[in-house]
Amino acid sequence: MKSRRKLIVTILVCGGLAALAYFSWMLPFYEFDVNDYDVSFEKLFSAEYLRTLVPLFIIAALSAVGIVLVVKLRKQMVKSDRRYSRFADAHTSKQSGRAPKQKPALFMIVRRTVMVVSAVVLIWGGLIFGLKMSSLSLPLLSCPWNSEEMTASSCYYLSHLNELFQLPIKKILLFVGSTAASVILLGRAVCGFICPMGLIQDVMDRLRRRTKTEGIAANEKLYAALTPIKWTLVLVFAGLCFAGGNFCNFCPMVSVSPILAGISTSLYVSGFLMIFVLIGSFFKRRLFCSVCPVGYMVGLFHKVSLFRVKKDCTACTECGACYEACPMGIKQIYTERGKADVTDANCIMCGECVRCCPEDNALSLTFAGAKIYSSSRKKLMSGCEPAEKVRR
Ligand code: SF4
Ligand code: SF4
Ligand code: SF4
Known part of the structure; x- marks a missing residue:
């Protein structure tokens, strides 16, 4: 009875925090207008930039609260239910399927270095190096990598086909060519080496291991449960491609990389989803990658990678x-x-x-x-x- 009351209180607190976050992000202060993309390198050192980061701090704080609540809830369930305790022993592990600590192989060092460098280039490259790459695109979740056209990430144009076909033919060919080349050359290695969302999830996993928190070990039931979510996201993405909607409103990455690049943006659903992504990837490695529609579409071409x-x-x-x-x-x-x-x-x-x-x-x-x-x-x-x- 007592534990049920605690569960209800926990759900109410989580719901309240989520509602608070959702409505605070609807303030016009965070409205995003792509035409306002006049961020300069100097702006990265201004008070205005810090103000732009506020939504990110809210997301981080709410995710931390969510993680603590989940850990406490799991402990409570283990204490109060012996059968669950046996289940938890069998289905969770601190290492979550990892091998004992070992010296990192050169491949792993290179992969991690490339991930960090890619994240810096994809988020701040346009500002730091003044990159102007016209419509060159990579098939992943990072919008602001190109200072000339911040919307040139391929997931943007794929979900805004009407805008793509309004571009001059040279730019369309450049976009299609660079996206196809990266898919063929790299395939889903873009997810393992380049996508900043992948790096964020890897950092959350590392954080879990550092704090010695139990993760959720991979099992077929979990992946079966994730499949409907993946198909829903793929259908929403594909549906919006043809219906002319805006997938960016649902993309969790919109609440991270544009903000880090100094662009004020509204968060709405995407910021809300990001909290779930951070909490989820803390307990299960690369949770979002298992349902990501962009990753799914790149995976369709895995035979030619x-x-x-x-x-x-x-x-x-x-x-x-x-x-x-x-x-x-x-x-x-x-x-x-x-x-x-x-x-x-x-x-x-x-x-x-x-x-x-x-x-x-x-x-x-x-x-x-x-x-x-x-x-x-x-x-x-x-x-x-x-x-x-x-x-x-
Ligand atoms: S099952 Fe996998 S890890 Fe084990 S020996 Fe075969 S390939 Fe290696
Ligand atoms: S699956 Fe999606 S989120 Fe994950 S690394 Fe690939 S593009 Fe990024
Ligand atoms: S994602 Fe690919 S490379 Fe990574 S562990 Fe699985 S099979 Fe191996």
Whole structure:
């Protein structure tokens, strides 16, 4: 009875905070007008810039409150329900499918460095370097990377087809060409290496591990539950493409990258969604990537991407460590017993499966046929504590 009362109070507090946040963001102060895009590099050091960041602070604070509430609620449920306690023991883990701490491989160092540099370039590149790249686009969630045309991210034009076809033919070709080239060259590696939203989710995961909070381990039920959300977002995105709507109102990234670039923007639904994304990706790695419509569309072209995941089925011992480690829940890398190419439409080329595989060369990442990262037992064990000496 007591725990039910606590649950009701928690839901009311969460609902109240969410309503407060939602209505405070409707203030005209945060209205966004693309024609006001006159941000200069100097503005990054002004009080006005700090004022622009206020919605971001609200999002961060509400997400922190949400995370604390979820942790407390889970503890409460474990305490008050023995059956749940047994369930939690079986379905959660501090490591959430990760291998023991080990020395980072060169591939991982490069991937993380590229992610950070990409985020800086995609968010502030236009301001810092004065990038003017006309309609060059990357298929990912980052609007303000181009100081000449901040709306040139491909998800913007894909969800505003009417605006795309009003551009001069040269710009349309440039847009289509650069988007197609990045899809073919990189595929969903843009998600593992470049998209700032991916970096944000990785940071939330790191935060969880630093605070030693239990995550939600990957299981098929979770991915089955996420599938309807993914299809809803894909249908909304595709529907708005043809109906001439504005997907930006629903995109969580609108509440981050334009604001960081110094553009005042209204948050509405997107800011509200961002709170859920931050809380969700804290407990489950790359939660939003599992439902992202942009990632889904890039994944449709995975067969032509130059990045591949290869498996040597003769070296595989069917331990399942790769599936446990995969943030996208791709079972094929574990279950495949014949084919050498196990690249899946959802694979973001993060290399976690390769890192956690204990068999030499059982899994590899390749680019244009050349191996760039292979599994190795020695590397996997490199950071493990030596076994204690047993006194006889
Ligand atoms: S799936 Fe979407 S959010 Fe995730 S990294 Fe790819 S484009 Fe970004
Ligand atoms: S299959 Fe491997 S590289 Fe692809 S997303 Fe899963 S862990 Fe990352
Ligand atoms: S981690 Fe390696 S050995 Fe284990 S199932 Fe996956 S590919 Fe096979």
